[in-house]
Each structure stands twice: as structure tokens, then as C-alpha cells.
Amino acid sequence: MTHLDQLESQSVYILREAFNRIDRLAMLWSLGKDSNVMVWLARKAFFGHVPFPVMHIDTGRKFPEMYAFRDRYSREWNLNLILESCPPVEATDPTLPPAARSAARKTLGLRDAIAKHGLHGIIAGIRRDEESVRAKERVFSPRGDSGQWDFRDQPAEFWDHFNTDLPAGTHLRVHPLLHWTERDIWRYIRRERIPVVDLYFAKAGKRYRSLGDSDITFPMKSEAATIDEIIAELEATSAPERAGRAIDRETEDAFERLRAAGYM
Amino acid sequence: MVIVGHVDHGKSTLVGRLFHDTGALPDGKLEAIRTMCERRGMPFEWAFLMDAFQSERDQGITIDTAQIWLRSELRDYVIIDAPGHREFIKNMITGASSADAALLMIDASHGIQQQSRLHGFLINLLGIKQVAVVVNKMDLVGFSAGHYEDIRAAYARYLAGLGAKADYVVPVSARDGDNLVRRSARMPWYEGPTLMEALDSFRAAPRPVDMPLRLPVQDIYKFDQRRIVVGRIESGKVAVGDRLLFSPSNKIARVATIEGWNRTAPALQALAGESVGLTLDEQIFIERGEVASQPENPPVLTSVFRGRIIWLGRGNLRRDAEYRLKLCTLDVPVTVQAVERVYDTEDLSIHEASEVGRHGVADVILRSRAVIALDEAQSVASTGRFVLTDGHNIVAGGLVDMEGYPDQRQSLTVRSSNLSRVDHRVTADARVMRNGHKGGVLWFTGLSGAGKSTIAMEVERRLFQKGYLVYVLDGDNVRNGLNANLGFSPEDRAENIRRIGEVAALFADAGMIAITAFISPYRADRQRARSAAKSSFHEIYVKADVATCEKRDPKGLYKRARRGEIAEFTGVSAPYEEPEAAEFVVDTGALSVEDSVRSVVDYVARNFALTDTAPRA
Numbered sequence: 001m002t003h004l005d006q007l008e009s010q011s012v013y014i015l016r017e018a019f020n021r022i023d024r025l026a027m028l029w030s031l032g033k034d035s036n037v038m039v040w041l042a043r044k045a046f047f048g049h050v051p052f053p054v055m056h057i058d059t060g061r062k063f064p065e066m067y068a069f070r071d072r073y074s075r076e077w078n079l080n081l082i083l084e085s086c087p088p089v090e091a092t093d094p095t096l097p098p099a100a101r102s103a104a105r106k107t108l109g110l111r112d113a114i115a116k117h118g119l120h121g122i123i124a125g126i127r128r129d130e131e132s133v134r135a136k137e138r139v140f141s142p143r144g145d146s147g148q149w150d151f152r153d154q155p156a157e158f159w160d161h162f163n164t165d166l167p168a169g170t171h172l173r174v175h176p177l178l179h180w181t182e183r184d185i186w187r188y189i190r191r192e193r194i195p196v197v198d199l200y201f202a203k204a205g206k207r208y209r210s211l212g213d214s215d216i217t218f219p220m221k222s223e224a225a226t227i228d229e230i231i232a233e234l235e236a237t238s239a240p241e242r243a244g245r246a247i248d249r250e251t252e253d254a255f256e257r258l259r260a261a262g263y264m
Numbered sequence: 265m266v267i268v269g270h271v272d273h274g275k276s277t278l279v280g281r282l283f284h285d286t287g288a289l290p291d292g293k294l295e296a297i298r299t300m301c302e303r304r305g306m307p308f309e310w311a312f313l314m315d316a317f318q319s320e321r322d323q324g325i326t327i328d329t330a331q332i333w334l335r336s337e338l339r340d341y342v343i344i345d346a347p348g349h350r351e352f353i354k355n356m357i358t359g360a361s362s363a364d365a366a367l368l369m370i371d372a373s374h375g376i377q378q379q380s381r382l383h384g385f386l387i388n389l390l391g392i393k394q395v396a397v398v399v400n401k402m403d404l405v406g407f408s409a410g411h412y413e414d415i416r417a418a419y420a421r422y423l424a425g426l427g428a429k430a431d432y433v434v435p436v437s438a439r440d441g442d443n444l445v446r447r448s449a450r451m452p453w454y455e456g457p458t459l460m461e462a463l464d465s466f467r468a469a470p471r472p473v474d475m476p477l478r479l480p481v482q483d484i485y486k487f488d489q490r491r492i493v494v495g496r497i498e499s500g501k502v503a504v505g506d507r508l509l510f511s512p513s514n515k516i517a518r519v520a521t522i523e524g525w526n527r528t529a530p531a532l533q534a535l536a537g538e539s540v541g542l543t544l545d546e547q548i549f550i551e552r553g554e555v556a557s558q559p560e561n562p563p564v565l566t567s568v569f570r571g572r573i574i575w576l577g578r579g580n581l582r583r584d585a586e587y588r589l590k591l592c593t594l595d596v597p598v599t600v601q602a603v604e605r606v607y608d609t610e611d612l613s614i615h616e617a618s619e620v621g622r623h624g625v626a627d628v629i630l631r632s633r634a635v636i637a638l639d640e641a642q643s644v645a646s647t648g649r650f651v652l653t654d655g656h657n658i659v660a661g662g663l664v665d666m667e668g669y670p671d672q673r674q675s676l677t678v679r680s681s682n683l684s685r686v687d688h689r690v691t692a693d694a695r696v697m698r699n700g701h702k703g704g705v706l707w708f709t710g711l712s713g714a715g716k717s718t719i720a721m722e723v724e725r726r727l728f729q730k731g732y733l734v735y736v737l738d739g740d741n742v743r744n745g746l747n748a749n750l751g752f753s754p755e756d757r758a759e760n761i762r763r764i765g766e767v768a769a770l771f772a773d774a775g776m777i778a779i780t781a782f783i784s785p786y787r788a789d790r791q792r793a794r795s796a797a798k799s800s801f802h803e804i805y806v807k808a809d810v811a812t813c814e815k816r817d818p819k820g821l822y823k824r825a826r827r828g829e830i831a832e833f834t835g836v837s838a839p840y841e842e843p844e845a846a847e848f849v850v851d852t853g854a855l856s857v858e859d860s861v862r863s864v865v866d867y868v869a870r871n872f873a874l875t876d877t878a879p880r881a
Binding site for chain 2: 001005006008009010012013016017019020043044045046047048049051128129132133135136138142151152154155156157158159161163165166167179181192238239240243252253256
């Protein structure tokens, strides 16, 4: 069993637990590399099927390539796709810094979608190695009635006994990729031949390493035009993955505040 | 790899410094930490690398566990930082439970503290065998070899008390990097490996492929024409064509296919660690929570077991309280039948208690309503550990210990399957008319020395004189014949009682009164005897406490048990489970033998008479 086999097996176990224990479940599909891997793992877990809706919370500001990707693969993969929009930036917490406010639109869009569809579980593709606040997450993470994360008092979670019972009015975030790294993701994409948006591959000396809204995400200098080259680049770099994401570093606790309020 | 230890002994600092010294720190992180420290007007703090929450940085403590990836020249590590504050033990366990190795930090200037011991205890309980003790802040004790040696020796004694030992004890100054990656010039007396060398010598825990197969059923899928049983192989392996026994339902089927998706070729075999989907050759009804095994190497079946637990609940664990037991995919209610002993993690002494306080470690007896499949923790790790939940949260983690409790599998299995009952041509009523009384079983249960045999024999004599058809099934007599092939293992004891229950039921069916006089300490065994004799079963609790019985000690057995000459002696070194709803209780601690006998004879007269008048007086 290779390292990738072990990661896959653990994620499949988590997805199957979520499907068994949570009655109204949806998977978030941001169209990025991680959430494509996540949809792929669901097809592994459920033998070619994705037995719950796949939801895109659309800020309306994604790259055109991402929308084209969504329309093509939701058909090819036979996904039950739910599209939900986000409220305008004026509806967000005005004390947050500007880029964080922009990102907070997605939190509100998600909150509304959860209420609208009566969801009890949301599967999200976050990873511990992306960002140090995410490193503190549980696999099954309970959220308050407005989606907030009580990170000061998280429940115990060990021996793969996840918290699957929850009070009415709250929901669970399920994180099947929590134990993966960025390099694991690319190696798995290579092994399984999972399609990804073209923006990840370098053109004219630049590529996107992480994809968010087009107005708050920036490309990095890179010559990596193939998956192999991307993996080689990641082996060598010490630059953080989310360096091109403005929201992470506006203030010391900007990302923590976003997440506490329900951001993915 | 998890880093544990008392609060403020430098766990997060160690991680930060390790990252710096191995060159694994992401760009900009050093500057970001420096800015955070300057803003707070404090010296550079490595711990800020992993203490991601603002409240953690503001208070200078780690609240929750985090994971970070470190690369040495040899390999990749997942470093798990665990909080050392007593309040956050649940987070420490959450972090440590997935580790293959542990680093236990001890501050040289403060010495071994409460959490140093508790964390050592829990690391051992979690089954982490590879341990490096890190004696940190050596700079604060002048890099003194004597100081290091005192701590090393004291902690080795503590671990020895648990039957454990540390692979390395490394003196370091995490803040300055001494003996982390590079050898310290300030501690020339230390000849052992640097911390990084120690870590590189640890091995990832091997997958238990060569262990008995345990495949807990996670779900059954029917998305298309296939009916797929899914689950993760916790140990062993499974191949197409294998016969699988599902416990506790005891159903057997063969593996038809191992299903997959986006595979180049269909799998013919799957090993421990794999999440699999199987189709079976027969459409047997099984559910989530069952465990598949090879038929010849099945898990234990029981409705009662001992758990060594760490209690995490906010209130105390209480006797008679009900919790939910989660063991792999099984999820059933259990009751705390007894708290056997509580461990003091400071000095490893043992105490009697009826409750377990927060963060207490204890041995408790848990009982489920139905029979469940599990293993002893020491034989199969994954099916030998469990959590308890209360409301929405995990309140305990524990390991299964079956010492003194029999595997109920043998007694539960009906081996011959093509049997059909034949009806008698003499009715039960006709027998009652002929004998003048009903048949039945008087099942005496109680401790050794409670007076079961004495009372049984005297009751038999008096009932016989009154004209009853009555017979005592006595322990030694039965063991000389019917049960001559049985010894005294928990399984054999259970089988002994099972046969007596069946024989007594036949006596009752024949219209006689059968009196049995056996300790029969387990409720499960007595329950089985009751179901054999159905409504004619009368549980008679011959009651006297251990102290009273030990004083009587007619056969000198208690004395021998106390000297350790008799293993698993009921009341001394094995449990006695009191009847919960006995039909009749004879309190021989309070009554004389004569009064005890008379009360049972009166009970029989009231319950076995054909008419209002006693038979043939």
C-alpha cells in the first residue's frame, strides 16, 4: 500500500462515514484542484456514483475557465449540481479587511444555502497544510446555528470515531482531505488522471497555485506547464501555497476570524 | 509523531526550532512571527508557528492540537503538537491517537510535573511504543549532567511502573537548537543521539496484515444491481473466495468479488488499511456494526467486558449510568455495571471508588443489552479499543480487557442446524396431575460460602418428604460425569453452566423440581439457563457478602484465593454479578440455616402447588 493508497483509503472511510451518519449532506465544489480530487474520491467511495448533491457557492467572480470546467464535468461526471449565489459585499462584516470581506461573501452564501436546503452536513476540501488555522481542524467539525466554529472548545476525535450526533439547528463540516498535502494532491491527480482547470499550468512564465476569486487571487512566477513540472516545483519551493491569496495576510487574525464565522 | 508534556515545557518551541534548523520553514513565516512578537513587545517566540489562534498567542498556551509537515534528509514527518494544559487533555488525546511515536518534553528547570506523568500514562494507554523523552531548557540549569541524570532516572522509574520505557532521553535547549539537529558543544558529557537522529531511527507502525482478519461493516450499498458490503480492513487480509463469518449475527458467506472504481484490473485480494467493497455469494442480512472474520479466528462475543478508560466527561462517570459505546462501526448503549479501580497517575497506586472524575483513569465493567463482537486490546488493537459518548460528545476512550469474563461464542452457537422438535404425547398438564405439583428449576446463585449447597440439600430432603419429585444437581457430581471434559477456564465454566441449565430444564419439563447450586457468577449465563427453562425458571439469590462468606470459608477456598493459589476466584479475583430481578432472595447473612430452608420450602409451596392445598402432605 503506497502513501497515496493510504490517503485515499482514509478519505474514502471518512466519506462513507459521512454518508452513513448524516442524512442531509452536500459536497462543496469550488472547482479547484482539491475539490476535484474530493469529487473523484467520492466516486471511488461509492463505486462511480456521487450519492449527494455537489454544491457550487458562486461569488460570480471566478475565472471564465472555471465556469467552463464546471459545466463540462458536472455533465460528464453525472453530478447532481446545486448552484447558489452570494450576497453583495455590503452584507459582510464591515470590520474585516477588504479582501477578507470579499471572501466573507462566500461564508454568507454558504450559510444561506445550508438553510435553504436544510443541510446537516457539508463536505469541504480543506487541508491542514494549507494554513495554520486549518491545521487545528477536526475531520468532523461541528458548527453553530449560524455556521460559526467554536475553535476554543472542539470535541475530542480519535481512533476514527467522529462526532456525528449534533444538536438541532447546527451542522457538521466534514473534511476528507484534512490529512493530505499539496504535493499529495498533485501526485494523486497525476496517478488518477483527474482533470483540473488549465489556470494551474504556467503560461508566459506565470501560473496560479491556488484558485479563488479572480479579483483577490494572484498568479506566481513559474515555468511549470505540466503536472510533473508542478510536482518538481513543489519539491523545491519554500513559498507558501496561499501566497497568492490576499485574504490570508491582511491582518494577523483575518483568516482566523473568517473561519470562526464559518468560512471553509 | 506527537509532541506531548506538561504545559510550558517547550513543545511548540521545539517544533518551531526544528523547522528552522531543518530549513523547512515556509518563506515569510519567520518575518510574520517576528512581527507578531514585536506587536506584543515580547522576545521572538517559536511557538507562534503552530499556535495559530490569536487567543493561543495572547495567552502563550496551546489550546488545540495541530499538525505540520517536516522533512528530514531521511523522510517526511507529520508533527502533531499537543496541548499540555490539563484543561485540554481531550485535545492532547485527539492529537496523540494517530501517532506512531511520541516526544515527551520535560523542563529541566521545573522537573517532572503532573502532566509529564499523565501524558506518559496516556501515551502508553494509546499504545504508542516508540518514545523519546526530551529534557528541555538545559540552558536554565547550566547544562548540568547531574540535573539531566536525576530527571532521566526518575522518569525511567515512572515508565517502568507502567511496563514501558523510553528509547532515548535527549538533553536539549529547544530555543537555541542544542542537540536538535546539530550536536551541542555545551553538553559534551552527552553521548547519545541528537533528537533528529533519534527521530530518524523510529519506524512507521507496520500495518497489521499478518493478524486475524477484522473487517467491521461500515455500510451496505445498493446503487445499482450490485449489493456491496463496505468497510475498512482493520487487520489481516481478505481474498476473493474466502469464507467470512459475520459477528455477532454468526452468518457465513463467501467473497464473490472485491469491487472498485477506476481500477486497471479487478482486485483479488485486499490488505489491512484498505477501504474495500465486497459482494458475497449469498444475500445474507447483515448490518453496520458487524465484524467479518475468518470462521476459524473470530472475535470474542460478549455482553459484558472490562475497559481501562480515560474519562474526559465534564461530570463524573457513575456506576449504573448509561452511555453509548462506539467500537469501530458498532454503536450501542452500555451501562456501567461497576467501577473496579481508579489509578492515581501520579504514583500509579490503585484506589477503590464508585465514580471516576474528569481525566481519571479507571477499570470499569461495561454491559450491553445485546451480545457484541470485540477483541482484547492486547490481541487485536483496532477492535480492542472503544470510545464512550454522552449526548453529542466523546466522554471516554478505553481498551478492552476480558480477564475473568468468558467468550460467549461457544454457548451461543447452535451447531446442528437441521433439527426439528418432536411433540410429546404426554402433555405438561397430565404430568402436573400425576405428580401433584408443577415442575420447575430452582436456580441457586451466590458466592462460595453463601450456603447454596447446605440449603439446597436440606430443601431437597424436606420437599421429598412432602411428596415432591425433586433432585439437586450438585457441582462436583455433575463434573464427575456429564461435564468431565470441562476445566476451569472462563469458557469451560460458561459451558459447565450452560449444560446444567439445559439438564435442569429437561428435569422441569419431565415434571420434576430441579435444584441447582452453582455460584454461576455471570448474568449472561443465568439468563441463558432461564431461557432454556422458560417460565418454570426461578432464580433464588442466596445472598451473603464477601466478608461473611470469607469468615465462614467452609472449604478454606478464600484463604487459598487470597494467597493467590486459586486464579480468578469469584468475589476475590473474579467478579460476581448480583441478580437484578431474582424471583426470591434468601439472605443467609441475616437468617439462620433453618429459617433460610423454611423460607425456600414456603416459596415452593406457594409457587409449585397444583391446587391451593399443598400436595400429598
